[in-house]
Amino acid sequence: MLHISPEITIYILTITFILGCCLGSFADCAAGRLLSGESVVAGRSHCDHCGHVLGVLDLIPLFSWLLLKGHCRYCRAKIPAEAFFVELVSGIACCMIVYRYDMSVMSLRGILLTVVLMILSLTDLHGWIIPDRLQIAGCVIFLATALFLPDPIQRIFGGLFLGLILGGGMLLVSLVFDKLTGKESLGGGDIKLFFMTGLYLSSAWEILFYLILSCLFGLGFASFRKEKRVPFGPAIAAACFIMILYGEKLTGWYTGLF
Structure with missing residues (x-):
């Protein structure tokens, strides 16, 4: 239309x-x-x-x-x-x-998720907190919109699988890093955010691109703020937004090189 x-x-x-x-x-x-x-x-x-x-x-x-x-x-x-x-x-x-x-339903999903990502970016930026209610809202948006898309059951279980892989993987990396360095790497809110946003991904390749973008945005944000410690939520949110728009195209382009 x-x-x-x-x-x-x-x-x-x-x-x-x-x-x-x-x-x-x-x-x-x-x-x-x-x-x-x-x-x-x-x-x-x-x-x-x-x-x-x-x-x-x-x-x-x-x-x-x-x-x-x-x-x-x-x-x-x-x-x-x-x-x-x-x-x-x-x-x-x-x-x-x-x-x-x-x-389309995908537009509605993207807009609603964007609002949630903007709110949690602001709360993390100003208060170093990502409220659980926003994480829950992101999960509800995923589940509710999936019901109006083709193959809803497959989408829901696929999203849950990737969310658990991403969130669980980042939790493991965080625990190992904290143990080795004695410093906190990722907060609990960031790990939950990785799980919530991972629901919206559709492949392992997208997880890879998502993590790369999150790190790049995080480094750019850190250099802009010029502080020793910066909130990671806004970087995760920005990377998620890019993946919502161009995740399939990025992974399709990359895998097409081989």
């Missing part, structure tokens, strides 16, 4: 971008609430500094931040530019998913 005509493509991607920006706004808000102990679903959006309930004009993705020049309308407290970029990245990411999978 997406590629029926250029006009249809532009229309669908525009709507997707707008909705994606809204989901990014939700992800940023949800991450903040999880870290502060607030309910994610109850209560209206409010300024973190003055507590004033935000109106409609304060909640327009991208534009509100730009029009208010990154400040609260009521107390003039500074709103981090991260809020703007999270919304922008979410909109672009959703467009990439829909462009890749068209209007």
Whole structure:
């Protein structure tokens, strides 16, 4: 449906971008609430500094931040530019998913998982924590969407197998590394995240590419932050997003070389 005509493509991607920006706004808000102990679903959006309930004009993705020049309308407290970029990245990411999978269950799966990955990346980035409820949400998304795809039983058991291989393998590597160096390599949240995201992979080759990408993103993120210890969750999430989009193409290209 997406590629029926250029006009249809532009229309669908525009709507997707707008909705994606809204989901990014939700992800940023949800991450903040999880870290502060607030309910994610109850209560209206409010300024973190003055507590004033935000109106409609304060909640327009991208534009509100730009029009208010990154400040609260009521107390003039500074709103981090991260809020703007999270919304922008979410909109672009959703467009990439829909462009890749068209209007399908795979697009719905990819968008929902992306929101979860964005929230846990933010909580890990700011609070060094990946809440279990987000890991569970990722598992539920996998199971629920698998039921509407061809060969659901095979997909579910195949995903569980790869998830266990990936999560269990990283747990073993982490234990050995910690024993040899006396330092913690991976946190429990990272290992659970490898299991959860491993559900969405479809082959051992994808696991290999996934691990390589995770390490590369982790090294790049570490060099950017210039700190001795950096959260690994965002790197895992970024690698997972790439694999959702291009995992099959990457492995197909690589195996085709032999």
